[in-house]
Amino acid sequence: MSIGMLVTLLRDGVFQILLMAAPVLGSALIVGLIVAVFQATTSIQEQTLTFVPKLVTILIVLALLGGWMFTSMRQYTINIFSAIGRITR
Template sequence: MDIGQVVQLMRNGIMQVLILTAPVLGAALIIGLIVAIFQATTSIQEQTLTFLPKLIVILAVIFLLGGWMFSTLSDYTRTLFDAISNIGS
């Protein structure tokens, strides 16, 4: 295995992490922004107000996209194991 293959495996791993976490982080960011705007307009500065909406939205996104996330990660894992098995031959 040369350095190019190692770099490609690392690049693919980082891309998988970014692809799988982007929907969850994006939803949390949007909800956080909405709650922050609501807090700014109503002058409610309760710190715990942001926690529950974010938690609900993150769980909903994981519930909706969990199957896709699992299949994507399992496909990547199979590809990675195939690459590892080809190293020895």
């Protein structure tokens, strides 16, 4: 196993993690920002007001993009298992 192959495996793994996390974190960030602006303008300081919309948004994003995420992870896993033969040579 060469250093280049190891770097490629690590790079692909980090990219896959970012690809899976970005839609969920991005949507939670946008909803959190909207709720924060709403709280600042209305002076409502309720703790559950920030938690519940983010939770609902994350669940919706996972429901909408779950199939794509599963397909992407499956393809990445298949690529990793097919690379095992090349790595051990």
